[in-house]
Amino acid sequence: MSMSPPIPASRPPSDISAGVGLCGVAGLLFWLMVCREWPAIVDAFGLPGPRAKLDGANAALLALLFSGVPMVLWSLLVDKVHRRPSTGIDWDNPKPLREIAQISITKIAGLWATWALIAFIYCLGRWYWRGPYLFAMDMLEIAGPVMIVLSVPYVLWLDRVLVEPRDGAWHFGAMLLGREPFSKAEVAHHLRGWAVKGFFCAFMISILPMGFMGVVAFDWNAAWHLGPVVMTNVMIETMFMIDVQIAMVGYLLTMKPLDAQIRTANPYLGGWVAALICYPPFILMGGGDVLDYRPHSAEWDYWLAGHTTLLWVWGATMVILTAIYAWATVAFGLRFSNLTYRGILTNGPYAFTRHPAYLSKNSFWWLTSMPYLATSGSMVDVIRNTVTLGLVSGVYYWRAKTEEKHLLAADAKYREYHAWMAEHGLITAPLTRLGRLLWARRSALAR
Structure with missing residues (x-):
């Protein structure tokens, strides 16, 4: 293709x-x-x-x-998304319950086995039982029995209207029960999708309360009198709180009646590696980790202290970048999640660049951390931190490319969007032309 x-x-x-x-x-x-x-x-x-x-x-x-x-x-x-053909649902021709009962039982077995596998991995991972993850485990422990009970009527109801009820969960159940032929590809698709949900739901729930509590408790009446640094920080916290809340809803509501199901999860190992090293417990950018760019450095408010106007301008720029990052999540609505294809998004900030979240997030880091300055006065620290943050940005470039590879293979509409953005995107088009120019010069020098 x-x-x-x-x-x-x-x-x-x-x-x-x-x-x-x-x-x-x-x-x-x-x-x-x-x-x-x-x-x-x-x-x-x-x-x-x-x-x-x-x-x-x-x-x-x-x-x-x-x-x-x-x-x-x-x-x-x-939007009437439940009527879209992409849901795989035919509401007008429900099947008799007796016709789909055996299929549903197999599917429920697959679902319960999947959840048991995720719970087992939670039990093995020591990081899930300390710090903020403890809150996530408490919530999932409460939600688990509810999910088990509700899954029975939900699956029976949904299977009656699905055009093809034998989905990935059914194939996994069929594999475990050993009574019917199953597709290994469907099983792999099912397990990848739930691996995304299992990993990111625990992480997102763990960070959910922190930003919300801070925004609610903050004294907004006194905000403008507290100076540019405090105002900037609370606005940034607010943007991140919105991002986390909307993203969490997206992870929870991967449902076919909402046309928000995971159609495919990224099948490429490089895509998983690039994504997972950006999140705990695999994160490489934390304090003392391989890609930590903060040793012997200070953030923007340290270097710009005493320059009030510059602090306001710099802070406002950081808030705008964070707002773009949050906007990129909000634009997904019910369909946000990492490493998945759940429909193609071409509006909002995605009308200007294919990766607004990564672009704004990395620009934010360059502005807030200022790795090109060092409190030690050492040029070695300056070079080390600047190169390391450059490598972090490189990781996000890698993530972008692996996501594009996945989506280009998954949907013809994304291929059209990708081509259109390369020629007309406000940010993407100039970068594409620059890349072509550099490649042409490199090829000319190689001759």
Whole structure:
């Protein structure tokens, strides 16, 4: 299959509308306001309970409901995603329960075995039982029995309307039960998809409360009087909180009736390696790790101290970059997750560059850490930190390329989008032309 299709006349339409993510942000901001104003709400309505802001972990979990429900409603009522052929559902011709019962039993066996495997891996991983991960394990321990119980009616209901109910979970169940032929490719697809969910759900749940609690508890009335550094930091924390909340909803709602299922998980080893080294416990960028670019360095507020105007300008730039990063997640709506293909996104920040999150995140790191300056005064530290952060950026370039390889092979629409962006993308097109120029010069020198 050709990787260089004709360039379309216009940017291909997105599989995800902008309204989904915006509804989620609106619901999240409403809940944030409720949490912050809870003492006044208690007084106004004479409610029982403490007169304090709702800045605990449970409030952070409830925020998922307030952001997720509006996104689901928009998807169903406005975008009508449940009617798309890509769901694999035929709502108008449900099958009799007796016809799909045996299929559903096999599928449920596959699902339960998958969850048992994930739980076993959680038990083996020591990192899951300390620090923030303990909160994630507590929540998953509560959710586990609920998932087991609800999976039975859900699978029976869904299998009646699926055009082909024998999906990856069924093939995994068939492999384990040994009663029917199964596809190894379908089993591998199923396990990769759940590996993504198992790994990233635990991580996302573990970091969910921190940012939410900080944003709710912060005294916004005094923000402007606390100076550019404090204001910048809390705005950045707010952007990251929005990113985590919307992304968490995306990981949880990988459901076919919402057309948000994992269609394929990245099949390339390089893609997994590039992604996993950016997250604990495999992260290489933490303090003292191989790609730690912070030794003998200080951040932006140290180097710019005393220059108030510059602090405001520098801080505003960092906030804008973080906002673009959060926007890149919000644009996915219900379909955000790493290492997966869940539909093609071509609007929002993805209208300007194919990888706005990686571009904004790495630009943010270069601005905030300033590795080209060292508190030790040593040029060796300057060179070491600058090169190391350059390698970190290189990891994200690697991630981008492995994701493109996956999506180019998975969807003709992405191939059209990829080609269109190379010629017309506000950021991507100049970079593509620069790459072509450098390659041409290199080839000329090699002759």
